[in-house]
Amino acid sequence: MSARPILAETSHEAASPYRADVQRRTITYDDQIARWFVFASVAWGIVAMLAGALAALQLAFFKANVLPILSYGRLRPLHTNAAIFAFVGNMMFAGVYYSTQRLVKATLASRLLGRIHFWGWQGIIVAAALTLPLGFTQAKEYAELEWPIDLAITAVWLVFAVNFFWTLARRAEKQLYVAVWFYIATIVTVAVLHVVNALSIPVSLLKSYSVFGGAQDALVQWWYGHNAVAFFLTTPILGIMYYFLPKAAERPVYSYRLSIIHFWALVFVYIWAGPHHLLNTALPDWAQTLGMLFSLMLWAPSWGGMLNGLLTLRGAWSRVREDPVLKFFAAGVTFYGMATFEGPLLSIKSVSSLAHYTDWIVGHVHGGALGWNGFMAAGMFYWMVPRLFGTKLHSRRAAEIHFYIGTVGILLYIIAMWVSGITQGMMWRAVDAQGNLMYPSFVETLIAIRPMYWMRLFGGTLYLAGMILMGWNLYRTAKSGEAVDGEAEVVVEVRQEKEVDWKRIVFGPPVVIAAVALVLLFAIAFTNPVGTAGLLLLAGIVGFAGIFVLTLVKRSDKPTWHAILEGRALLFTVLTVIAVLIGGVAEIVPSIVLGQTDAELARKKNAPYRALELEGRDVYIKEGCYTCHSQMIRPFRFETSRYGEVSTLDDSRWDHPFQWGSKRTGPDLARLGGKYPNVWHWQHMIDPRSVSPGSNMPSYAHLEFTRVDFADAASKLRAMRSVGVPYTPDEIAAAPADAANQAAEIVKDLEAQGIAANPTSELVAITAYLQRIGKNPPPPPPPAGPMPVTMSDEKAH
Incomplete structure (x- = not known):
């Protein structure tokens, strides 16, 4: 297996700001950690889907709430945590560990830290599985775990970060490929989100109160909650897409330039969008407006990433029909496009007034989780496991069946929740000619949508069956081979760094353009609705015009600003942190300051x-x-x-x-x-x-x-x-x-x-x-x- 992945538009490397002497070196990758995370993800994924199926049954048939510790109210957070942090989390770690070593031409920096990371994360999942059914919860969406477990998450995440950045520091390939950009954004942003949202005052070993309250807590919680979706369920999976999809398709990424725009626009814009979960509430209007505007802006970078993924498959569509791996990747990226179209749509105030608090939101979330995350995980596993065990996939036919029953299951689930949600919203607001509520009893809506709950259960069960089939297929694949670590003789460039003008990096044209656009966006807070629209339009013009001009003045004999930046992991990380923090600081700090009262x-x-x-x-x-x-x-x-x-x-x-x-x-x-x-x-x-x-x-x-x-x-x-x-x-x-x-x-x-x-x-x-x-x-x-x-x-x- 080649140690160097198929990269997009690698012409930027020809203009590298380094002088290079070529050496050959044999590298043996530490793939044991990837194998562990793969099978942990599959096992926890089945558990998560089982919990979800039981929760769906309980909503359709209340008698399924047999035990207090497994009643719907206690099971639902267990299901969400298992799906996000156990299933997708382990999948993400597997993909990051496997791809990063090959992208930077270096083995994992510390085998010990990798093992601590693995067992520490599984311990956190077990702690969640024990405490949540027992009722120990902070009642914060996607952050229910109590303070001792939050501290453990912080410690384990720090271990992961140290091992990752240590590996980058030891890299032989100085230029950071696009997948690594997304991994960097994930690690630093999740750390910030988790620490801020988890701030609490302990009362006892398993009881605490959030330091934030009321509207402040609502804003902080959804700043975290929405961006947990963004930086735990989206950016790392995009990094995985940029590595594994080209490898599986044996084609370069469609556009390197588009990947640059996709990355920076996404990490900057996403962090502002959290307040769209609080539209039409008591949250101040300025915060709601910011959340809605930036959510609408997310359409562009999100669809840019989707198109970059799908267009990478151009010329390989005949293989998509035959290869289950490419089927899963193509469908997963398509579901990503659907979810990132629907999200901004739901962020429009008038649409949110109908959809918020209904099952439509549930359908939207599961479209992303099952379609985007679940299918990308399946594609990655079917591609990785045969290579991790030096064999072929046990049954391509079983993988094909998994794809089709999983797709049908997702579609049934989403359609059921769309119909249920719109029915709920319309019935809640229905009035007669005299202005009286036509359905004054809330239970009337529950009775009307109950058939959709059974349909959701059926669709979810189909998806669960596909997960179990995948687990069996991967297990038989592993049994038919032996664990092998990737080994490759790679061309290593021993580089002598040229002098680089730091002013060109820190005060380069892209930074200046971004700063001007940012000033225009901040000015929105001090103007009226007409001025807001004008400033938003002007900021967009500055951004796109700047990109166009930079493209025109690019010289082939000199490295671009971004090519220089890609060779400096520390500076790249710092700029990523700044891009992420701007939105959080701009929204949260004013809410805390202005919220202070006697x-x-x-x-x-x-x-x-x-x-x-x-x-x-x-x-x-x-x-x-x-x-x-x-x-x-x-x-x-x-x-x-x-x-x-x-x-x-x-x-x-x-x-x-x-x-x-x-x-x-x-x-x-x-x-x-x-x-x-x-x-x-x-x-x-x-x-x-x-x-x-x-x-x-x-x-x-x-x-x-x-x-x-x-x-x-x-x-x-x-x-x-x-x-x-x-x-x-x-x-x-x-x-x-x-x-x-x-x-x-x-x-x-x-x-x-x-x-x-x-x-x-x-x-x-x-x-x-x-x-x-x-x-x-x-x-x-x-x-x-x-x-x-x-x-x-x-x-x-």
Whole structure:
């Protein structure tokens, strides 16, 4: 196997800023680490799809929620984490380790660090598989794992980064190929995203509160959440595409110039797009507008990458019909194009008003995850495993079957969610001639879309069957051969570096053009909508005109600015970090600064949760209720008619983390407090269908028998105070007594309805929280002594 991959437009290397003497050297690659990650990815992928199939069954058939630890609310985050970090994560590491060594003509820098990385990552996955079903979660999308596991992720990611950059430092091939650019962007950006979003204050070994709250947490969370999709599920897979697709097709990448534009535009623009998950919410309009505009701009670089991938296959289409590897790659890149068309479309405010909180978003996400990530993984595995074991693929026929049943499964899944989502959105907003809601009961929408839930389950099961078939095929392939490490005699250029004018790099024309365009984009914050459109257009003209001029003035006898940059990994990494950080800083820092308010004034607008209510909120989070319910009433008449007045920033100011939600399988809860009596909530949690016929909500009868330790209340209030919630020292000291007092009031009310309840049960605590949501009662005076006292304002609850 040739150690040098088929590169795109390698003419830029002829103008390299180095003098070279040629030597020949034999390199043996460390492919054991790639083999481990491949089979870990396949195994965890099957687990992830099994969890997804069970979750889909539970939505269609509520009786499938058999055990509390495997109820939908606890299973859903397990499914997403397994799919993203276990399946795609292991696949990404396999591809990065395999391709990087060959691209830089150097074996892996440290075998030990590679092994620590592998076993450390599997340990993190196992920890997630244990803690999430047990209810230990931070309730942050794609970042549910608690703080000790977050620290472990940071440590293991650092090991990965050190090994990767150490390998780059030892490289014999000085020019960095495009795949390596995307790997660099992935490593540095994921590190920044994870560290910022994971900032929290621990309460105990497996409990913490996010340092961000309310709208600030919403912005930080979706800055992370959207860019986890961008820099964990997209950029590394694009790097894999740029290496493995040309190798499989035995053709060069279509356009080197397009790959440059694709990379820099993507890493700069993507980071700004997170707020499009929060359109029409209480988030400030400026942040929503930025999120929408940059999401629309993503169309260009995303489709540039897709076209670069598909056009690489030109001249090889006859082989695509025969080769299952190329089938998977071609379909995967096509699904990438579909997902990156649909994403900006959903980022338009009017489209988002229909699609947000519906199953349409679920279909969109799975189109990318199953189609783009899943098919690229399959293509890479079918190409790699025979080479890793020195043999041929066991069954091309089985791989073909996998492709077709996987494709049918994805399409059934996406179509079911499109139909379901649009049906939900239309039914929620439907009104009669008098302006009244035509479907006032939320359950009516669930009944209407239930057939689509069964269709989704069928499609997902087909995809799962394909994954199992692939696992069998790869296992038989490995058994038929023996593990071999790639070995190649490569031409190594022993280079004597010429003097390079650093000013030409740091202040080169591309940097100047980017700076001017950036200034124009920042000016958008200080103008009106017409000015915004004009500045956006002007920034685009500057960017494209600059690229055109640079192309015209390019000289064949001198290296281009980017060719020089490609030979300097450190500088390339620094510029990548700057490009990524600009968007994050521009969006998050103003939200934190502008969000600072006087605590006492804010307290008057919205009192913090009482001790028992905070305990109940923790139970709500533990059971995963946030996966099905939102707490954000948008400024639409059909929402205010159904749920109450529009949500404000003050409503969620003390929520750490925020609970605006991302999906409504159940109704919004933002104004739930006081809407129903305590007995209704009790019956609803034990047997949802007794008060809401047709509901698919699981029973939470087990909460009647699980206990809250009031002694922990003070430490929780103390932790909340450390992140800015204005609890007084007296309130913290009196927290256990206040919790007992409020629980006694709820128990007394339930007893009047003939229900005997234990005041320390989690069901009492969650009732207190549900009765508090959306209300702003004055805080009670602290008890005078250690014993609970009667508080006169309890009737307000």
